[in-house]
Amino acid sequence: MTKIAHHIPDEMLAAYAAGRLPATFEMIVAAHVSMCDACRAALETHEMLGGTLMETAAPAAPLEGDLLERTLAQLDAPVEPDGAARTPPARMGIYPGPVAEALHHGPPRWRAAGGGVRQQILAEDGKSSVRLLYIPGGQAVPDHGHGGTELTMVLQGAFHDETGHFGPGDVEVADESLEHTPIADAGAACICLAATDARLRFRSLLPRLAQPFLRI
Amino acid sequence: MLAVRDNRDRAAFARLFAHFAPRVKGMLMRSGMGAAAAEDVVQDVMLAVWHKAHQFDPARAQVSGWVYRIARNRQVDLARKAGRPLPEEVETETPPEADPGAILGLAQEAGELRAALARLTPDQREVISRAYLGDLTHGEIREETGLPLGTIKSRIRLGLERLRHELKDLRRE
Ligand SMILES: [Zn+2]
Numbered sequence: 001m002t003k004i005a006h007h008i009p010d011e012m013l014a015a016y017a018a019g020r021l022p023a024t025f026e027m028i029v030a031a032h033v034s035m036c037d038a039c040r041a042a043l044e045t046h047e048m049l050g051g052t053l054m055e056t057a058a059p060a061a062p063l064e065g066d067l068l069e070r071t072l073a074q075l076d077a078p079v080e081p082d083g084a085a086r087t088p089p090a091r092m093g094i095y096p097g098p099v100a101e102a103l104h105h106g107p108p109r110w111r112a113a114g115g116g117v118r119q120q121i122l123a124e125d126g127k128s129s130v131r132l133l134y135i136p137g138g139q140a141v142p143d144h145g146h147g148g149t150e151l152t153m154v155l156q157g158a159f160h161d162e163t164g165h166f167g168p169g170d171v172e173v174a175d176e177s178l179e180h181t182p183i184a185d186a187g188a189a190c191i192c193l194a195a196t197d198a199r200l201r202f203r204s205l206l207p208r209l210a211q212p213f214l215r216i
Numbered sequence: 217m218l219a220v221r222d223n224r225d226r227a228a229f230a231r232l233f234a235h236f237a238p239r240v241k242g243m244l245m246r247s248g249m250g251a252a253a254a255e256d257v258v259q260d261v262m263l264a265v266w267h268k269a270h271q272f273d274p275a276r277a278q279v280s281g282w283v284y285r286i287a288r289n290r291q292v293d294l295a296r297k298a299g300r301p302l303p304e305e306v307e308t309e310t311p312p313e314a315d316p317g318a319i320l321g322l323a324q325e326a327g328e329l330r331a332a333l334a335r336l337t338p339d340q341r342e343v344i345s346r347a348y349l350g351d352l353t354h355g356e357i358r359e360e361t362g363l364p365l366g367t368i369k370s371r372i373r374l375g376l377e378r379l380r381h382e383l384k385d386l387r388r389e
Contacts, residue, residue, distance in 0.1 A: 018348045019247075019288045026301045032305035044277060050288070050348040051280030052330055053248065057345045061245050063255065068233050071259050072226065075266055084264035084290040088302040098301035123298065181218075188265035 006170040008032050008039050017046035024123060024130035024195040028171065029157040030098040031193055034091065035169040038130045094156045094168075099132075099193060108132050117141060128197040135159065135184040135192070150174045152182070157190030159183060217279045221269040221311055232279070233262050240287045247291070247350050257294070270310040275318035278326045298331045 008029055009077065015021040016029040033040045079085050085159055092100035102122040110118035118134040127148075135141055137157070158167040161180040166172055184190035219228035238259050242256040264286050272282055292300040333341065 014347065017285070019292045021346075023296055023298075023301070028304045029308055030301040040306070043303075044281065046348075047285045047288075048278055048326065049329065049344075051278055051282070051284035052241050052326065052333065053288075053345050053348045054243045054284050055280045056330065056333065057341060058242040058349050059240060061242040061251070061254070063237055063241065063258075064251065067237065067255055067259060068230060071233065071262050072230065074259075074263055075226070075229070079267050082299065084260040084286060084293070085267040088305050091304060097304040101301070102298070125339065187219035 004036050004038075004167075004169040004170050006164065006166060006172060007036065008171055009108040009173060010042060013039060013043045014046045017050055022128050022197045023125075024128045025149075025151060026199055026205045027098055027102065027122070027130045028193060028195050031155075032153055032169065032171055034096040034098065037104075048089045088168075094191060096155075099155070102130075110134055115139065128194040128195070130193065131189075133192045135182075135195055137184050137189055138186045139156050139184050141182045148176060148196060148214050150194065150196045152194045155191045155193055158185040159192070160185065174214055217269070217272060218274070220266065221272050229266060232265065236265075236280075236283050237262055240283065243284075243287065243349050244291060249291075256291055257287070260290050264290070271305070271312075273312035275312070275315045275322060278322065 012021060012025065012029060016026060021029065029039075029043075029132060033043055089097040089099050089101040089105070092103070092105060095103060099122070103120075108120040110120055113119040113133075116136045116139050119131050122129045123130050132155075133141070133152075135157075141159070151171055152166070152169050153171045154166050154213075156168060158165065159182045160166065161182040163172065163178070163180060166182075172182075217228075217234060219225040220232060239285070240255045240261055241251075241258045244252060244257055261283065265283060268286070272279070277285075289300055289302060333344070336344070
C-alpha cells in the first residue's frame with residue numbers, strides 16, 4: 001500500500017478521544033485510524049491526556065451502595081457481544097472495520113448519483129451524512145456545494161483536485177471556503193468514504209494539545 | 217493492572233476499582249449524566265477492564281488513558297442508535313510482549329505531562345479539562361459562562377500555547 005500522506009487533523013483526533021465529534025466524522029476517524037499508525041499514536045496520546053485529567057482534574061464522585069460487590073459478582077458472567085468490552089469489527093476487503101460494520105458486513109448497494117457516479121448512504125440525520133462514493137476512473141465528482149465541513153477518505157483508487165492528490169487512506173478536509181473539483185485518476189474506479197456536517201466549523205474544533213509528543 | 221492482566225487477581229481488581237470507579241463516575245457526571253446512570257456505565261466500564269485486560273500494553277498506554285478510552289467509547293455507544301464507530305484493533309500478542317525501555321519511556325512522559333498540567337493556572341487547566349472531560353461544544357460554553365465565543369477561543373489558545381511551551385521538553389530528539 002502506498003504511504004498515507006493526508007492525515008486526520010489533530011483537533012479532530014482530540015475531539016474523537018473526548019467524544020465530542022459528530023457520528024459521521026467519527027466514522028472517518030475510526031476508518032483512518034484503522035489504516036494509519038501515526039494517527040493511532042496521536043489518538044492514544046489524546047487519550048493519555050484525557051486519562052490524566054480524569055485522574056487529577058475531575059472531581060471524583062463517591063459511589064453509592066455496593067457497586068464494587070455487584071461488579072465482582074459479575075466478573076465470571078459471559079461478555080455481552082455489544083457491551084463495553086465488544087471487539088471492534090474487522091476489515092472487509094477495501095473496507096476498514098467501522099465501514100464494514102456500517103455495511104452490515106455485506107457488499108455496498110450502489111445507487112446511481114448522476115454522471116456515472118454511484119453512492120450508498122451509510123447514515124444521515126438531516127444536517128450530517130456519511131456515504132460511500134464510487135467514481136469511475138477519469139470522472140469528475142459532480143458539483144456538490146458543502147456548507148460546514150466535509151471529510152473525504154479514499155478507500156480504493158485515487159483522486160486529485162486543486163489542493164493535491166489523494167490515494168488509499170488519505171483524508172481531504174474541506175470547509176465551505178474550498179471550491180474544488182475532485183477528479184478520479186484514470187484507471188480503476190475510485191471508492192471514497194465522504195462525511196459532511198453542515199453545523200461543524202472545522203476551525204473552531206479545538207485545541208492542538210499533545211502535539212509536542214507526536215509530530216516530532 | 218498487570219496483576220489483573222497476568223494473574224486474574226481479584227484483590228488487585230478491587231484496588232483498581234477503588235481508584236478508578238469514582239473518577240470515571242465523576243467524569244461521566246461532569247459531562248451531564250445522572251448519578252444512577254453514571255454508576256451503571258461505571259460498572260460496564262470496570263467489567264470491560266477485567267475482560268479486555270489481556271490487551272493492555274503498558275508500553276502504549278497508561279492505565280488511566282486506557283480506562284478513559286473504554287469509558288468514552290461506552291458513553292458514546294449508549295448515546296447512538298448504531299453504536300460508536302471504533303477503529304480496528306492492532307493485532308498484538310496477548311498479553312503484549314513486554315518492552316521495558318518503551319514502558320519506562322511512556323511512564324516518564326506521563327509523569328512530565330502531569331507535572332506540566334500541574335504548572336498551568338487554574339483557568340488554563342479548566343479550559344483543557346472542559347475539552348477532555350466535559351461534552352460541551354463552544355456554543356454551550358458561551359451560554360454557560362456568558363463570555364463571547366472569541367474570548368473562549370483565545371483563552372483556549374492561550375491555554376494551549378502555555379501547554380505546548382510546558383510540554384516542549386517532552387519532544388524527543
Ligand atoms: Zn493518519
